[in-house]
Amino acid sequence: MATATVATTFTPLHDRILVRRVEEGETVRGGIIIPDSAKEKPQEGEVIAVGKGKSNDEGKVFPLDVKAKDRILFGKYSGTEIKIDGEEFLIMREEEVLGILKS
Amino acid sequence: MATATVATTFTPLHDRILVRRVEEGETVRGGIIIPDSAKEKPQEGEVIAVGKGKSNDEGKVFPLDVKAKDRILFGKYSGTEIKIDGEEFLIMREEEVLGILKS
Amino acid sequence: MATATVATTFTPLHDRILVRRVEEGETVRGGIIIPDSAKEKPQEGEVIAVGKGKSNDEGKVFPLDVKAKDRILFGKYSGTEIKIDGEEFLIMREEEVLGILKS
Amino acid sequence: MATATVATTFTPLHDRILVRRVEEGETVRGGIIIPDSAKEKPQEGEVIAVGKGKSNDEGKVFPLDVKAKDRILFGKYSGTEIKIDGEEFLIMREEEVLGILKS
Amino acid sequence: MATATVATTFTPLHDRILVRRVEEGETVRGGIIIPDSAKEKPQEGEVIAVGKGKSNDEGKVFPLDVKAKDRILFGKYSGTEIKIDGEEFLIMREEEVLGILKS
Amino acid sequence: MATATVATTFTPLHDRILVRRVEEGETVRGGIIIPDSAKEKPQEGEVIAVGKGKSNDEGKVFPLDVKAKDRILFGKYSGTEIKIDGEEFLIMREEEVLGILKS
């Protein structure tokens, strides 16, 4: 499923964001191809969709600082893995985002 | 019991919602039918009923963003399993909902 | 002791409620009667008495949404078991109530 | 030491209360007297003295709902055991009181 | 070092208090003198010095309810043991004090 | 990648900062060169980039006290290790910074 399609079909709740890990080509260490299961999962991703923001105790909503298409870094154990139409995504709270990469 | 009936007979409290897992047909991997107990439970569900909302410290109630009939995604260990008239449902807080799927 | 009597002799404190589990007849699975100790305790109950409500930091009291005689669902490990005049009851906070069943 | 004496010689701090367990006669199950150490400690008690109440963040004090001489129920592991003049008492916070028994 | 001296040389910070355990004579159970290491430490103490009080989020300071020379009761594991000039004291927060004994 | 480049390509989120550990030359203890894996990682670092600050519940943003180019000390287990263009950095919250070294 194309990213555009997922972005229009899934809306993260509140301060959550939908992220696709940025997969690199297979890593080569010392000439040996490391198969997929032994590789560490990348901690870089692309934001696909964002929630409407976090509410305070008076019901006021604050939009997120992270936007769709941002390239972000996150911690190894951040987010919940979820499959949408067979493709793996991460859903995490904005607070789990470490920062934004500009290209 | 029909969904409509459950929705009229059970009212989740405060910011809780009643969810029915969306069961898919039996999964086939490599031609072998995987029996029910070995399958992972789906993390997708349909909202059947919602509570009236969360109160702040002054007693003001904020209605939920999630509505009945929404298709939602949630984490593997979200919610409390409960049987109503012999059918299994999940009751969870709105905060455990990861996002809403539009069809 | 009749329910009415318990309700007049015991007042739960603050946001607590007194609940009697709704016991069903002995369950039969595949023709074998399951004795009492092997049965899961029911997660359905009847509210017998309710506290006056929860106070905020300014001392304002908010009455509970749950009322005496409501049929409620609650989690497996909710509440504190307590005997009043030899009969078993549960005392739980309103926040542990998952929702209300209408009949 | 008489209860009246303890009540005048010990003042629980803030939202704490001083409780004496209500000891019943030795329990008989199936004709066998159960010695004291095998009995569960009763979860019922009499309030002997109460603190002046809980303060909020502005220093305003809210008196307790529980009063001296109230018969209360509490959880199995509630409170701190303490000896005053050789007699055992429990000191607990009002929030640990499950409810009040009227006689 | 005399108590008066300690009180003038040590000032507990904020809502902390300096306490000296009230040691009783050696306990005798069934005619056997129990040496010091086998005895439970007493949960009674004398307040030697108190901090200036607890501040709220606006910087307002609320003096403590416990005063120097008060006889107090506290939980078995309350406070931090500390030596001042070779003598053992406890430093605890006022919230750890269970109540005050009047003599 | 030069520090200046990283600083312009990565923006830490909210109250987070990007830190590069200050690596010292190999340590010599008693004449024996300690190889890299046995050395404790330094707890000193240089701030490369800082987030825009922490928001309070009304959405007001407070800039950080720590600035880019500050030399800081931090705890052994502070921060999340992350690679940017093959170089190792730490991302931590400002609250994890112990203090600032002036040179």
Added chain:
Amino acid sequence: MATATVATTFTPLHDRILVRRVEEGETVRGGIIIPDSAKEKPQEGEVIAVGKGKSNDEGKVFPLDVKAKDRILFGKYSGTEIKIDGEEFLIMREEEVLGILKS
């Protein structure tokens, strides 16, 4: 490095303070010199430098009650050990300080 130098070169962040343990001469118990590793570390220290204070949610800063040169007591496991120019210091939050010794 002299204390004065450290105080001018290191500024603890917010409500943190820089502390040097007050080392006593080697302790002698029963005529046996106890070597350094077997000795308990002293819980007494001298404040070398203090942060500018703690901020509340509106950004207002409250200066610390502890000042440089104060002799303080702290708990056994308080603070983070850190080396500045080869000398060991502790960095702790003011809340970990038990009290101040006047001499």
